[in-house]
Amino acid sequence: MAQHHIDIENVFEGVCGLFPNLKPDEKEKMHRNFSCMHVRKGEIIYREGDKPAGLVCLSRGKVKLYKEGVGGRDQIVRMAKPIGFIGYRALFADENYSATAQALEDSVVCSIDKDVFMDILKNNAELTLHILKSVATELGFSTNRTVTLTQKHIRGRLAESLVFLRDTYGFEDDAKTLKVYLSREDLANLSNMTTSNAIRTLSSFSDEGVIELDGRRIKILDQYKLERISDLG
Amino acid sequence: MAQHHIDIENVFEGVCGLFPNLKPDEKEKMHRNFSCMHVRKGEIIYREGDKPAGLVCLSRGKVKLYKEGVGGRDQIVRMAKPIGFIGYRALFADENYSATAQALEDSVVCSIDKDVFMDILKNNAELTLHILKSVATELGFSTNRTVTLTQKHIRGRLAESLVFLRDTYGFEDDAKTLKVYLSREDLANLSNMTTSNAIRTLSSFSDEGVIELDGRRIKILDQYKLERISDLG
DNA sequence: TTAAAAATATGCTAAATAGCATAAAAAGTT
DNA sequence: AACTTTTTATGCTATTTAGCATATTTTTAA
Numbered sequence: 001m002a003q004h005h006i007d008i009e010n011v012f013e014g015v016c017g018l019f020p021n022l023k024p025d026e027k028e029k030m031h032r033n034f035s036c037m038h039v040r041k042g043e044i045i046y047r048e049g050d051k052p053a054g055l056v057c058l059s060r061g062k063v064k065l066y067k068e069g070v071g072g073r074d075q076i077v078r079m080a081k082p083i084g085f086i087g088y089r090a091l092f093a094d095e096n097y098s099a100t101a102q103a104l105e106d107s108v109v110c111s112i113d114k115d116v117f118m119d120i121l122k123n124n125a126e127l128t129l130h131i132l133k134s135v136a137t138e139l140g141f142s143t144n145r146t147v148t149l150t151q152k153h154i155r156g157r158l159a160e161s162l163v164f165l166r167d168t169y170g171f172e173d174d175a176k177t178l179k180v181y182l183s184r185e186d187l188a189n190l191s192n193m194t195t196s197n198a199i200r201t202l203s204s205f206s207d208e209g210v211i212e213l214d215g216r217r218i219k220i221l222d223q224y225k226l227e228r229i230s231d232l233g
Numbered sequence: 234m235a236q237h238h239i240d241i242e243n244v245f246e247g248v249c250g251l252f253p254n255l256k257p258d259e260k261e262k263m264h265r266n267f268s269c270m271h272v273r274k275g276e277i278i279y280r281e282g283d284k285p286a287g288l289v290c291l292s293r294g295k296v297k298l299y300k301e302g303v304g305g306r307d308q309i310v311r312m313a314k315p316i317g318f319i320g321y322r323a324l325f326a327d328e329n330y331s332a333t334a335q336a337l338e339d340s341v342v343c344s345i346d347k348d349v350f351m352d353i354l355k356n357n358a359e360l361t362l363h364i365l366k367s368v369a370t371e372l373g374f375s376t377n378r379t380v381t382l383t384q385k386h387i388r389g390r391l392a393e394s395l396v397f398l399r400d401t402y403g404f405e406d407d408a409k410t411l412k413v414y415l416s417r418e419d420l421a422n423l424s425n426m427t428t429s430n431a432i433r434t435l436s437s438f439s440d441e442g443v444i445e446l447d448g449r450r451i452k453i454l455d456q457y458k459l460e461r462i463s464d465l466g
Numbered sequence: 467t468t469a470a471a472a473a474t475a476t477g478c479t480a481a482a483t484a485g486c487a488t489a490a491a492a493a494g495t496t
Numbered sequence: 497a498a499c500t501t502t503t504t505a506t507g508c509t510a511t512t513t514a515g516c517a518t519a520t521t522t523t524t525a526a
Contacts, residue, residue, distance in 0.1 A: 067376065070384040070466035077376050093369035098376060121365075125358035132354075132365045135372060136326035142375040143300065143310050143331060149383050150425045151303040154483070184504065192383045194484055199505060215492080215504090233303035387513070417474065427514055432475060448474090448522080 006108055008036050011059045014083045015110060018057075021126040029120065033113035038106065045086070045101040045109055052091045054111035058082050061107020062169070062180060065099040066189060076190040077142075079168055079180075082107075091118075092135065104182070149192045152233040158201045159230035161191040162211070166220060174219075181216040205229075239341055241269050244292045247316045248343060251290075254359040262353065266346035271339065278319070278334040278342055285324045287344035291315050294340020295402070295413060298332040299422060309423040310375075312401055312413075315341075324351075325368065337415070382425045385466040391434045392463035394424040395444070399453060407452075414449040438462075 012034055016027060036059070039045055045056065048068060058080050065078040065086060077099050080086045090097045091114060103109075121128045148160055162178070169180040182190070188198035202218075205211045210226050212219040220226060245267055249260060269292070272278055278289065281301060291313050298311040298319060310332050313319045323330045324347060336342075354361045381393055395411070402413040415423070421431035435451075438444045443459050445452040453459060 067380050069380050070389070073384060075380045075383065077379065089369050089372050091369075092365050093373055094366060095370070095373060098373050118362075121362055122358055125355055125361050128358050128361040128365055129351075129354055132325050132361060132368060133327060135365060135368050136322045136324075137328070139322050139368060139372045139375060140326055140328060140331050142372060142379065146310065146375065146379040146382060147300050147302050147308045149379060150308065151306060156303070183502095195504085196485080196506085197483065199503095203505075416472095428474085429476090429515080430513065432473095436475075 006036050006038070008034070011036055011108065011110060014059060015057045015112075018083060018085070019127060019130075021124060021130055022120075023124070026120045026124065029116060030112050033116040034110060036108065036110045039103045039109050041103055041105050041107075043103050045103065046097050048097055048100045050097045052087055052097060052114060054114045055085060055091055055117045056087045056101075057085050057110045057112070059108040059110055061109075062104040063101050063107060063109075064104055064186065065101050067099045074189045075192065076186065079165070079190070081168055088131075089135070089138075092131070104180075104186075148233075152230075154191075154193050154197055154201055155204070155229055156231075156233035157191040157193065158187070158198060158205070159210075159226050161187060162218065162220065163227055163230050164190075166223075171220075176219045176221065178218045178220065183216065239269050239271070241267070244269055244341065244343060247292060248290045248345075251316060251318070252360060252363075254357060254363055255353075256357070259353045259357065262349060263345050266349040267343060269341065269343045272336045272342050274336055274338050276336050278336060279330050281330055281333045283330045285320055285330060285347060287347045288318060288324055288350045289320045289334075290318050290343045290345070292341040292343055294342075295337040296334050296340060296342075297337055297419065298334050300332045307422045308425065309419065312398070312423070314401055321364075322368070325364070337413075337419075381466075385463075387424075387426050387430055387434055388437070388462055389464075389466040390424040390426065391420070391431060392438070392443075392459050394420060395451065395453065396460055396463050397423075399456075404453075409452045409454065411451045411453065416449065 012031060015034075016022060016030075022030075033054075039061070045063065046052075060082050062082075063080040063086055064076050065080065066074045066076045069075045078086075080101075086101050087097055121131070149157060152160065165178050165180050165182075169178065171177060172179050184198045184202070185195045187202070188195045191198065193201075202211070202213060205226075206213045208225075210220075210222045210229070212221055245264060248267075249255060249263075255263075266287075268287075272294070278296065279285075293315050295315075296313040296319055297309050298313065299307045299309045302308045311319075313334075319334050320330055354364070382390060385393065398411050398413050398415075402411065404410060405412050417431045417435070418428045420435070421428045424431060426434075435444070435446060438459075439446045441458075443453075443455045443462070445454055
């Protein structure tokens with residue numbers, strides 16, 4: 001796949017769009033400490049245990065964040081889309097990364113130097129509060145996810161994942177095909193089940209006319225039914 | 234149980250100890266909008282779906298926070314101890330409470346008016362950053378918990394809960410008895426299992442000499458073994 | 467104190483899910 | 497194109513866990 005040149009100014013403006021409370025001098029400071037790079041499909045952006053060097057932003061592409069689980073089984077804890085940050089939790093908690101970030105497709109990833117960014121936060125309460133709000137919202141999602149992943153049955157969990165992927169990445173132009181192409185294994189790791197069970201359950205959904213499968217293409221035929229399966233657990 | 238009079242000044246000072254970056258005028262403002270009350274064992278402090286009216290602090294006692302799960306099954310998502318905040322996630326996310334808070338024993342609970350507190354945050358970046366750090370840390374715990382609750386087997390999950398309770402509430406003077414007395418049902422809801430299985434597994438641990446049971450008293454006899462069970466999953 | 471209710475203990479059965487084996491298909495590599 | 501590797505599909509079995517029934521114990525209430 002061709003590696004287009006990165007228009008760093010454009011990318012920087014996009015990233016800044018995520019900060020509603022940035023003063024001009026802060027923006028300037030960030031700009032001077034802003035870097036950008038391509039990552040290829042499958043490439044690891046950082047690993048669980050690595051120390052954050054900056055605030056990382058996904059500008060183009062898709063990234064999965066996963067934790068290595070108990071029996072070597074991975075658990076996908078987040079799916080990132082552009083334009084959005086990844087790895088900020090570790091940065092703000094002043095910890096090492098608690099998950100591994102891997103590109104699901106060719107992507108563009110940027111970084112703002114850690115000290116520079118934390119310095120800006122230390123002097124901009126509105127911005128910090130804005131970020132606090134997002135992190136608090138995400139904590140809500142995470143707690144909720146703990147409950148659904150532990151209490152829903154396999155069909156409910158997989159249906160929830162499909163609904164989640166729809167809400168996160170949306171549809172292709174046909175308004176039915178999910179705009180994300182995961183392996184059955186990734187789908188399983190997102191839904192807390194074995195790959196066999198993800199495959200089996202997808203086939204069931206397909207048999208029931210809820211979805212249509214074509215390799216990794218997933219077309220949602222009956223959203224209402226899918227959401228019902230998700231809600232009933 | 235006798236309801237001792239609350240020494241509100243003392244309690245307020247205790248709560249302030251959680252804010253390392255509070256300026257005198259901010260403290261004064263908080264003090265004027267600070268209230269305090271007793272809650273009895275079993276009482277609900279707030280319910281999932283309620284709107285936060287302030288920043289709630291547990292000053293004395295113990296509180297469980299739980300979400301109602303899929304089949305009416307509860308999932309305990311946090312165990313609070315004094316002195317510490319509860320319900321702050323919803324406050325900062327500007328959402329309704331995502332869990333119910335219930336006193337596990339007679340407790341003292343305080344509250345700082347929502348608008349007053351958020352106003353202080355808006356003007357104190359250091360304080361906000363401090364709180365952001367705690368919330369980010371907790372998000373890490375939560376994500377980690379998702380993985381262990383979904384991937385560990387029953388024995389591992391229960392052992393992890395016991396280790397967690399030890400780390401949270403500590404021991405009685407004998408340095409062995411957990412300083413928290415939960416019903417088997419609560420222990421089950423903390424560990425994502427049915428009550429029957431919590432009872433069974435506790436009995437097994439007791440038979441194996443890892444713990445000693447006497448009603449709700451749990452004495453940890455072999456910490457190493459318990460942690461090994463937790464780690465192996 | 468006695469009665470009622472709730473919590474705990476234990477056994478049995480059913481359901482859900484994991485684990486493994488094998489085969490077929492798809493994707494990547496030389 | 498031929499080969500290797502990976503992914504997907506499907507069936508079967510074993511394990512884990514839930515669900516229920518019943519008995520016992522403990523707690524609460526009258």
